[in-house]
Amino acid sequence: MDLDAGRCELMWSRLATALDDTERAVGWLWDAASVGDRFENVGRVSSGQALEIGLVGPTARACGLVRDVRYDHPAGWHRFGQVPVVVWPGGDVFARARVRSLEIQRSGQYLREQLMSAPEGETHARVPMAGSERLAIALVEGWRGEVCHVALTDANGRYAAYKIVDPSFHNWSGLALAMRGAAISDFPICNKSFNLSYCGFDL
Amino acid sequence: MFVVDTITRRLKRGCETMAYPRGAGPALPDRYVGALEVDVTRCVEPCMQCIPVCPTEAITRPRPGAVELDMGRCTFCAACVETCPERAIRMTAEHRQAVRQRSDLVVGGAAGERLRLAEVLGEELRTLLGRSLKLRQVSAGGCNACEADTNVLGTVGWDVGRFGIQFVASPRHADGLLITGPVTKGMELALRKTWEAVPEPRIVIAVGACAISGGPFVGHREVNQGADTVVPVDLYVPGCPPHPLTILDGMLRLLGRAGVT
Numbered sequence: 265m266d267l268d269a270g271r272c273e274l275m276w277s278r279l280a281t282a283l284d285d286t287e288r289a290v291g292w293l294w295d296a297a298s299v300g301d302r303f304e305n306v307g308r309v310s311s312g313q314a315l316e317i318g319l320v321g322p323t324a325r326a327c328g329l330v331r332d333v334r335y336d337h338p339a340g341w342h343r344f345g346q347v348p349v350v351v352w353p354g355g356d357v358f359a360r361a362r363v364r365s366l367e368i369q370r371s372g373q374y375l376r377e378q379l380m381s382a383p384e385g386e387t388h389a390r391v392p393m394a395g396s397e398r399l400a401i402a403l404v405e406g407w408r409g410e411v412c413h414v415a416l417t418d419a420n421g422r423y424a425a426y427k428i429v430d431p432s433f434h435n436w437s438g439l440a441l442a443m444r445g446a447a448i449s450d451f452p453i454c455n456k457s458f459n460l461s462y463c464g465f466d467l
Numbered sequence: 468m469f470v471v472d473t474i475t476r477r478l479k480r481g482c483e484t485m486a487y488p489r490g491a492g493p494a495l496p497d498r499y500v501g502a503l504e505v506d507v508t509r510c511v512e513p514c515m516q517c518i519p520v521c522p523t524e525a526i527t528r529p530r531p532g533a534v535e536l537d538m539g540r541c542t543f544c545a546a547c548v549e550t551c552p553e554r555a556i557r558m559t560a561e562h563r564q565a566v567r568q569r570s571d572l573v574v575g576g577a578a579g580e581r582l583r584l585a586e587v588l589g590e591e592l593r594t595l596l597g598r599s600l601k602l603r604q605v606s607a608g609g610c611n612a613c614e615a616d617t618n619v620l621g622t623v624g625w626d627v628g629r630f631g632i633q634f635v636a637s638p639r640h641a642d643g644l645l646i647t648g649p650v651t652k653g654m655e656l657a658l659r660k661t662w663e664a665v666p667e668p669r670i671v672i673a674v675g676a677c678a679i680s681g682g683p684f685v686g687h688r689e690v691n692q693g694a695d696t697v698v699p700v701d702l703y704v705p706g707c708p709p710h711p712l713t714i715l716d717g718m719l720r721l722l723g724r725a726g727v728t
């Protein structure tokens with residue numbers, strides 16, 4: 265479906281309202297002393313651990329890693345419209361919340377820029393039949409991080425296998441590390457700050 | 468001061484919960500497809516044009532009669548609507564779509580079936596539940612779309628808590644399950660165990676094409692063909708994903724509270 269000028273304008277103004285509301289709510293969150301007290305130095309994952317277990321997405325970026333598929337392997341539109349990569353050091357609940365709040369700002373800004381200059385042209389393209397006995401890999405930066413698609417075709421060019429690796433597949437181990445030596449009362453806040461998919465682990 | 472700020476901000480925002488179902492629901496987008504209907508007077512044999520364009524094989528042609536469209540498989544892409552030369556398959560923008568029986572989702576055919584919207588639970592179960600319905604959500608291989616449209620019901624705008632509906636953190640605390648996803652083989656045992664952990668009598672709600680029939684994964688060897696191949700289902704909410712209004716309408720129908728305060 266195409267996005268005409270009227271829809272672009274409508275989305276632009278709705279986005280402005282939503283971002284404004286979010287900004288206010290997030291400001292309110294950072295203002296609370298209890299939030300700082302609860303978020304700082306809780307559920308820490310070091311950048312070394314993050315590298316070792318291959319964390320992805322906002323969780324990795326909150327450990328100071330510059331890791332974003334759109335930045336590391338820009339393809340399609342991302343070669344022209346670059347998304348800023350938000351990184352924060354620390355690896356604790358605070359850092360993960362900080363990365364998320366900054367990503368809301370930057371993504372909002374990015375979306376609004378894109379809506380102002382939406383490209384013209386066809387929205388659909390015909391895809392030719394897949395070749396026989398091929399292996400194809402695609403990476404997507406999802407909202408939890410890297411999503412990896414792998415497809416294998418058979419002799420007739422039909423799918424022989426298709427596997428998706430969800431970001432949570434990598435990040436569940438991060439939650440386990442964040443909880444090491446911590447009290448069980450820290451589990452809920454760590455769990456929420458990783459925000460993992462419960463069915464992504466065994467997709 | 469933080470406390471004063473908090474109170475002032477809350478007061479400024481006022482009540483943000485929608486008037487529905489007492490008043491109007493949220494405005495639906497102009498591209499919203501809604502329930503599909505088959506005009507059996509326009510669907511002429513032996514035309515088969517809509518059948519191959521359906522990505523989930525939701526359309527079949529029994530003979531004699533008009534095509535049968537299974538809304539339990541439908542992803543609402545509306546390719547059939549665009550393809551039909553006679554405009555026999557139509558979008559209605561109707562958000563009410565939840566049903567009690569799987570077969571009630573099949574529209575058209577020789578008998579010109581329409582959706583048979585869900586009826587209330589039996590008197591005994593309704594009395595037992597009273598004004599409370601606690602649900603445990605199980606994402607059995609869902610893509611997060613149905614989960615997101617269910618989750619939004621808990622936010623201030625929808626506030627399902629006002630109907631006594633709440634999502635709880637354990638099946639032991641629940642009156643029933645709300646299942647999304649086609650039930651992957653990896654999630655089958657987990658779903659079965661969760662269902663067994665809900666005290667009887669329990670209800671099950673299947674949300675979305677995947678949970679109803681397998682949806683886009685229909686026939687795949689790594690998934691079951693929907694939730695009712697594993698546990699009995701009491702309410703089917705079609706969509707890919709369903710609009711939150713469709714899910715809420717379904718739950719309120721089950722409780723006998725649709726359209727009433």
